[in-house]
Amino acid sequence: MSNSLYVHQRFLLMTLDPLHIGTGGYRLGRVDLSIVREPGTNLPKVPGTSLSGAIRQYAAMRYEKMGCAGQKGCGQAACPICYTFGSAKDSGGGYAGAVSLFDARLLLFPVHSLAGPVWVTSPAALADFGVNGQSVANDKARWPQSLTTQKHLNLGWLMLECESKDWSPPPIQNVPPEVQNRVVLVSDKLFSQIVNSNLEVRTSVSIDPHTGAAAEGALFTYEALPRATFLWFDVVEDDYRKGFPKNDIAQSPLDVVKSGLALAEYLGIGGMGTRGFGRVKHWEVNHAQS
16 A cells, blocks of 8 residues: 555565574573564564564665665665665664564464364454454354364364354465465464464574584573464555665665565575574565455
């Protein structure tokens, strides 16, 4: 959506690898290194700061201006990276960027079942994305009859009864048909429990370079969003200066964001990137759904 004041673009993300956005330290609990969650719902998310940092770095790589990958940058008005993401100067004189990147929120979460892999969502998750009119009882679920004709379906460890046999998943723009036809609707109450019970948890150990063996006391566990998780986030372009330095790659600050986001499919975002984590695929979607 665009008008004379701003341009609004929504992006759909699918994780190609497990995705770990850590909280920044060790926690006592199920795992040592937990991932970031929404305080109110306890659902995992990807903070806008993580997206902005990675996308800025990749956009700087695309423009061959790695000195502008950080917050300070070169500060020049003719630099598309600093113009888009802003520049912070120690002695003042910096300026804000022309884009705002918001948190990526959960839409469809993959879970194993006796009917094969399914993608779980909830009425609130769909409504936040723009798909309204969905409902389900707190202790039941809805799934398409083509998935299974059984009256019950397990979602990980949890067995739920089918509330409606004629339910069809609402169309979600850019979601592949093989996923769209395997969407299961659960209540907002159960969604968080199902998600947090089926996160990927891995155990790693640091290697002592002198012995080549596991270092003593260096065993740690961490959690991640599993592969094929779908999230979405918004970008708002507010080009208040109206002086973007157009070039062959980008005609607007939003184009700079897109150029950086394209590299996230190969270079990834978040932690554990050297261990095969973090790659995400993206699609542009309309911000308003049916």
